[in-house]
Amino acid sequence: MFSFSNIRYGYTDKLSLNNINLSIKKNEFVCLLGPNGSGKSTLFKLLNGLIYPSDGQYTFNNQQINAHFFKNSVNAKKFHQQVGFVFQNSDVQLFNTTVYDEIAFGPRQMGFSESEVNKRVMDCLTLLNIKKLENRVPYHLSGGEKKLVAIASVLSLNPDVLVLDEPLTGLTAQAQENIISIMQGLHNSGKTIIMSTHNFTQIKDYVTRFIEFSENHTIALDAPAKLVLTNSELMAHLASM
Ligand SMILES: Nc1ncnc2c1ncn2[C@@H]1O[C@H](COP(=O)(O)OP(=O)(O)OP(=O)(O)O)[C@@H](O)[C@H]1O
Structure with missing residues (x-):
């Protein structure tokens, strides 16, 4: 699905991602760990086409992802329909005046009929158990409620x-x-899930793979959960992040 080959990225002349090689297959549940500033959010911005590599190659389903790819609006629409991004800060993501409109925004942008939009919004409200928030102003919600609405708006x-x-x-x-x-x-x-967290202990029994970023913006560890969970030293190390 995703393939990163020798990826480097710098916002300035200092690298924030240094020589990243990574493949992610369909239906993996990947957990990114690492100290503050190690490059997790930067990798996510690259994954989602918000920034492009300074060096190296990024492909999604064997297609090169770069500025040229996103210049084509059909490509951009298709990509964003397939890959949903939930930002760290929900306030960046939520901008509509009601929760209903927030969740409806994506399907409306894609040109679905209002009855299809309504069906999708209702399905998401039910799935996330937030039907009671339907008419609320997203900006006024609690942090936990905002996160659920942000996830629903992507789903x-x-x-x-x-x-x-x-x-x-x-x-x-x-x-x-x-x-x-x-x-x-x-x-x-x-679904394929890729998430970052500092909460190794809470998530460890659910994910299929751990990737740890290092302070020097490289991948320090890339291991299946099965292996990590049978190694007490690794467990203690990741729990201390
Ligand atoms: N817009 C930016 N301009 C310049 N440098 C940036 C910018 N965004 C991030 N950086 C730098 O890039 C590096 C990686 O940052 P990034 O946000 O990807 O780390 P992170 O692993 O997600 O950290 P955290 O766990 O704190 O969210 C850091 O050194 C950071 O200071």
Whole structure:
């Protein structure tokens, strides 16, 4: 699905991603870990086509992803329908005046009929158990509610891949458990999930693969969960991140 080959990226002349080689297959549940500033959000921005590599090659389903690819509006639409991105800061993502319109925004942009839009919004409200928020102003919601609405606004396009940048940060333990169980359900239904977190302990039993970024913006560890969970030293190391 995703392939990164010798990727480097720098916002300035200092690299934020240094020689990243990575492939992600369909239906993996990948967890990115690493210290603050190691490059997790930068990788997500690249994955989602918000920035392009300074060096190296990025392909999605064997297609090169670069500025040229996104210049074609058909390509851009198709890509964003397949890959949904939940930002770290929900306030960046939510801009409509009601939760209903927020979730309807993507399907409307794609040109679906209002009855199809309504069906998708209702399905997402039900799936995330947020029907009661339907007419609320997203900006006025709690952090946990905003996160659920942000996830719903991405799920309404029914993407194959869900990329979530630190979805658990700042939430109560109960809200974190709720988000994890939603992601587990989506993974079981066949979706590919890629998320970053500093909460290794909460997520460790649900993901299929761990990728750890290092302070020097390289990949320090890339291992299946099965291997990590049988190695107490690795577990202790990742839990300390
Ligand atoms: N817009 C920007 N301009 C310049 N440098 C940036 C910008 N965004 C990020 N950086 C730098 O790029 C590096 C990687 O940052 P990034 O946000 O990807 O880290 P992260 O692993 O997601 O961190 P955190 O866990 O704190 O969210 C850091 O050194 C950061 O200071």
